[in-house]
Amino acid sequence: MNLKNLIAIIAAALLAANAAFGQMVTVTGNVTALTDAQITLLCGPDTWTIKRDSTTTVTNGTLAVGNTVTVQCISADALKGGAQKRE
Numbered sequence: 001m002n003l004k005n006l007i008a009i010i011a012a013a014l015l016a017a018n019a020a021f022g023q024m025v026t027v028t029g030n031v032t033a034l035t036d037a038q039i040t041l042l043c044g045p046d047t048w049t050i051k052r053d054s055t056t057t058v059t060n061g062t063l064a065v066g067n068t069v070t071v072q073c074i075s076a077d078a079l080k081g082g083a084q085k086r087e
């Protein structure tokens with residue numbers, strides 16, 4: 001197997017792994033709503049809705065409405081300028 005083929009196979013494997021496992025997102029903001037299923041953060045002009053699952057972790061702050069926290073998760077939706085965008 002030549003070097004070009006090996007590099008192509010490695011690149012394809014990395015792209016597939018990223019698609020399968022997602023990409024970690026870190027969001028810091030003020031907690032505006034909190035349920036068992038989701039966390040809503042206000043981060044500047046943007047509102048982030050974060051699904052609470054086994055991959056969601058609070059890395060800074062105490063999770064309570066009104067507090068500022070940093071949350072890491074696999075996926076989050078940001079509401080920017082009236083249009084919902086997948087981050």
